[in-house]
Amino acid sequence: MASMTGDRRLLADKTPFPEDLDERLRAQFTFLIEVDQLKSIMRQSPLASVRRRENDAEHSWHLAMMVVLLAEYSDEPIDVGHTVQLVLVHDLIEIYAGDTPLYDDAAGTDQRDRELAAADELFALLPDDQALRIRALWDEFEERGTPEARFAKAMDRLQPLLLNWMARGGTWQTPGVTANDVRARKAVIGDASGALWEAGRRLIDEGEQRGWSRSGDAPQ
Structure with a gap:
């Protein structure tokens, strides 16, 4: 098993697993x-x-x-099972790095460094072969170099859009954020699915018309 960096106390340390447990299984349970x-x-x-x-x-x-x-709306054929793995892994590093709100530019300045450090530390808990595989999934999501990763990222941006619609604004009403800011940050949906971006943009436009987000480019 790869060694863990830092002095962080693990949750599993609160109730340690039996000493005679198989080493590989212990690492997997710990993770x-x-x-x-x-x-x-x-x-x-x-x-x-x-x-x-x-x-x-x-x-x-x-x-x-x-x-x-x-998945049927993807502009390119995708492996659904692989894409599901990408979305299940993509936010694990926030356990150590914390969540970075989409519209918080200040918090985003060191986001990449925090998340890389968190990935190094968290995935090292796994047996070496699985650490490499899970890290590769996380890297693939971040790099968006495959159809699966682009679709996974599109879902990551579409899901809160749907929740904000249901909340009649939600984070769209963050101080200083306008409907154009929302469109700009959600446009990545279109990299994977023209149909889903058309639908998402329709919700953003309608939300703006209903006063659920601020119109214009200037901070309000």
Whole structure:
């Protein structure tokens, strides 16, 4: 098993697994317990069903369901199973790096450095072969060099759009953010699906008309 960097105390250390447990299985169990923290990383998007924000685990599950249902709208053929793996892995690093809100430019300045460091630390908990495979999935999502990664990224931007529509604004009403800012940050959907970007843009346009977001380019 690859060694862990830093002095972080792992969740599994609270109730250590038996010493005679198979080493590979111990590493896998340790990683699975560590990523349970994803359930406590809160995002900015409001849930449609109850009055609270969603967490990263809920977000990742929702993206996986969207891939299964919306893959038919991809402009390029995609491997659905592989794309599901991408969306399930993509936010794991936020356990250590934290969530970076889409419209918070200041928080985004060091986002890449924080997330790279988190990836190095978190994936090192796994057996070497799985550490390489999971890290490769995360890198693929970030680089968007494959049809699957582009579609996965599109789902990552479409999902909060749908939640903000249901909230009649949600994070679209972040101070200083305009409808044009929303369009600019969501345009990546079009890199994977013209049909889904047309639908997403329609919701943004309608939301602006209804006063759920600010019109114009200048901060309000």
